[in-house]
Amino acid sequence: IPQPPTTYDDAYGPGPIGGDVAILKPLPYSYVRGIVPIIGNAKSPNFKMYRLEYGHGLNPSAWSQIGGDHYNQVDNNVLEFWDASGLEGLYTLQLSVIDHDNTVKRSTIQVTVDNTPPQVELIHPEDGDLYVMEDDEWVNIQAYATDNISMDRVEFYLDGGKVGESSVPPYSFKWTITMSDIVPIPGLVVTTTVPITNPDGSISWQVITVTQSTVEERVTPEGVELVYRMDFANGMGIISDTVGYTETHLIHVVAYDAAGNSTESEKVRIYVVHEKEEEEEKVGLLPVWRQRDTAAF
Incomplete structure (x- = not known):
């Protein structure tokens, strides 16, 4: 059934000069x-x-x-x-x-x-979802967004950086999974200096931590094991222990309406691991199976 229009025709109006x-x-x-x-x-x-x-x-x-x-x-x-x-x-x-x-x-x-910001909800992934890079290949980020007058777009963010946007509902974006495979170095601290604008307009400089590596002890039935963590200021994290290797990411979306009002969703953290690999080694006529735990969560 044809529906009445919800927007106005802006084809007519003043030209670039517009007269006196x-x-x-x-x-x-x-x-x-x-x-x-x-x-x-x-x-x-x-x-x-x-x-x-x-x-x-x-x-x-x-x-x-x-x-x-x-x-x-x-x-x-x-x-x-x-x-x-x-x-x-x-x-x-x-x-x-x-x-x-x-x-x-x-x-x-x-x-x-329009002074009313849109409403937005990050509906997928859920906080704590686990992905295997070789099996899942990508993360389907989905958002539900509405506005009282007119929506413009939804932007998708991974670890604080924009990775995509969508202007047509249902709002979604596929992030292709990648892993850095960085090995945490115990005690490593990376800092940078950023300019800060003071209320009086003057500029000062502040040192912030970009990356920090820590080591934790975890008690298991088999004894005490070391857990190496690397935390990045943008929200990304790395966990490496005797079980395997895991990278974590923060995901959120920002919805914009046609007037420029915006609303940010809550952040969710996902976990990414490598697929467990099995290698077959043959000794004479007898196959020997060795499972290498390259990563697990």
Whole structure:
């Protein structure tokens, strides 16, 4: 069954120059939020002043002025800053240029105000899921995201770095599993120096830890074994012990709506190991099977 449209046709509106009286930005029927700079032209040979107003809906029954009256002409520059942070829905912006003979020239556009961030949930993988690189090959990251007006995209992050995005539901991305196979070095600490901007605008420098390796003792029925860990600042981790070798990763998503509002999901940690390999060695006519525990979780 055909459904009614949920968006407005923005094919018509002011051109790149727009004439002497024109609102150039935001674009007609675009999505805006928060403090909105209104850019345009307010010019006339007999110019006296201009003012900006807004009203709710396509044909407002009442208008609210944005700022005060302006007595300077403007050419493709900022006309006013509109505080739309407390508004939601369709609004009309109106620019009026008044001449000295009280002739009024107007330009109007409609925009959709959206100050409500989207909702998002990371539905796959689940926290603690285990993957075998040689068997699973990739991780299917899936998210459920909705917005009260219009969604734009969902971005997918692995260990703090963006690995992909999707603009069409169902929102998903396949991350091809890779392993670094880095062997933790006990006592290794890697640091870096990053600039910090202070409240007064000055720059200072701070040393942060990028990677740190630790050794833990774990008591088992067979005795005490050593567990080597390497923790990275971005969330990645490495665990190496007598059982095997495991790499861990943090996954999360960020949802954006059409107005630029964003919401970050909770983070989940997954574990990646190598497949257990079996090698056949033949001694004379008798096969001898040796299992090499290259990695396990």
